[in-house]
Structures are given as C-alpha cells and as structure tokens.
Amino acid sequence: METDSVIHQLAIRVGNQLRAERLLLATAESCTGGLVATAITEISGSSQWFERGFITYSNQSKAEMIGVPTELIERHGAVSEPVARAMAEGALRNSRAQIAVAVTGIAGPGGATERKPVGTVHFAWSNRLHTTSEMLLFKGERQQIRLLAAIHALRGVLKLLDEQEV
Template identity: 45%
Template sequence: MNTAAAILSAAQAVVPRLAKALSDRNLSLATAESCTGGLIGHLLTNQPGSSRWFLGGVVAYADSAKAGLLGVPPKTLSARGAVSEETVLAMAEGARRTLGAACAVAVSGIAGPDGGTPEKPVGTVWMAFATPEETTAQSFLFTGEREEIKAKTAAAALGNLLARLAEADE
C-alpha cells in the first residue's frame, strides 16, 4: 500500500466515529473543498447511512467558484488569496449557508508540485471548521507528493472536525 493509500485508510477509519458524533447531536455536515477536489466528500459517502447526516459538498477549485458558489468576497480573495484563514472561514460559512448544514469543513491549499511561494510553500493548507458553537480556522504544512498532501489534508480535516465536536460535548 502506498503512503497516500495508507493515510486514506486511516482517515476512513475516523468516519464512523464522526458519523456517530454528528448523529448523536442530530447535526448535519457540508463540505467546501478546493485542494482536495472532493476527496473529503468521497470518504464521508463511503460510510453506509451517510445520507442521514452528510448533506453534500461544493468543490470550489477556482476563485470564481469560491466567490460564486460559497460567497467568498472577491476582495478577500484578491487581498488574502485562496489559501488563507479569511478564505476558508468564508468557505465554511458559505457551505453551511448554501447547503443548510449545522456543521461544515472547508479546505484550501497548495498540493503542488507547482504553485508554492516563499510565503505559502507547497503543502500549505488552511482548514476551517464550523460547528454550532463556533467557526475556527487552522493552518497546516504537509510534506510529500501531491497525492499525499491531498490525503493528509482530508485526514486532518476529518480528525480535527471530530475533535472539535468531541470538545463541544465536554
């Protein structure tokens, strides 16, 4: 099994616990994905019964899609860029609003091998997590080839959302 496949296998193992956390609180989930291109939604829908809590996702790869489908302000995109805290926060809130979900996860990053800069190197990923309690964002710097970075991003998004839901239950 290659590295990306192993990471995705571990990520898939998180989904039943995430499903239980959402179901126990009667919460729904939406996704807003850029650099993962729908991979998070794919992992979620591999879970039997996911239609009870997963409403859908928006793959907004281009800035125009982020603005048009998720309501990310064009000024935010031009001033801060697609890979920024402000953008993923707007993406998460846009996914919640667009799909009518209680929770959302949003990701935007640079999977490579091109596109990195000294300020935002390849592997830079911003994620936002929207729950009924709060919407927060976090940055990550992943290493590896494109496929690995995408897998690490999806795994981190699922794991971090589960952790935030668990914290809210405490």
C-alpha cells in the same frame, strides 16, 4: 501509515458522532478536490448525516457557490486563513448543515510561492456559533498532501464535535 484505512475509520467516527447528535455536515473543498466528501460517502447510510459538499477549486466557484467575497481572495489569496474561514461559513449559509469543514491549500507541484510553499493548507471548521481555523505545512507528493489534508479535516470535525455544547 495506511492512510486509506485511517481516513475511512475517521469518516466512520465522524458519522457516528453526527448521527448520535442529529447533526448534518457540509464540506467546502479546494485542494482536496472532494476527498473528504468521498471518504464520507463511501460509508453506507452517510446521507443521514452528510448534507452536501462543495468543491470550489477555482476562485470564481468559491465566490459563486459559497459566497466567499472576491475582495477577500484578492487581498489574502485563495490559500489563506480568511478564505478558509469564509468557505466554512459559506458552506453553512448555503446548506442545511449545522457543522462545516473547509480546506484550501497548495498540493503542488506548482502554485507555490516563497510565503506559501507546496504543502501549505488552511483549514476551518464552523458550527454556526463560532469558526476555528489553522494552517499546516505537509510534506510529500501531491496525492499524499491531499490525503493528509483530508484526514486532518475529519480530525478537526471530531474535535469541533467534542468541544461543542449541543
């Protein structure tokens, strides 16, 4: 699988759809460290549909930049469905975007627990009306997990765009 090509093609598709619907996207990334935003900004003209990206790697940055409640992080952990959902909703609150994607996970090789092994990634997508989320477990080395997570995040944006009534 040529993942660099896959992510580039997905970013182009996301951009074409957002531009056609006159919508803006925001990202909130933790374990991907800006890979989703990088794929997007590699496309000329992406400023027409990409509003901003938040790289909220630390728990403190999640709270300060996008308003994830610290109690939520303490109760569920940074790598959890509630935190991913709060990240997506916080990215919308702190931007002019109408669509947001959030990614938080454990890319490894450290940081894993028995309940949250390396490769655990939580995603959330929000369009101000509703937020959807899911968890996937990816196999591979750190960089591969991060890239697969970024690809899945973009696929989820396309799915959200296809499902929404504009």
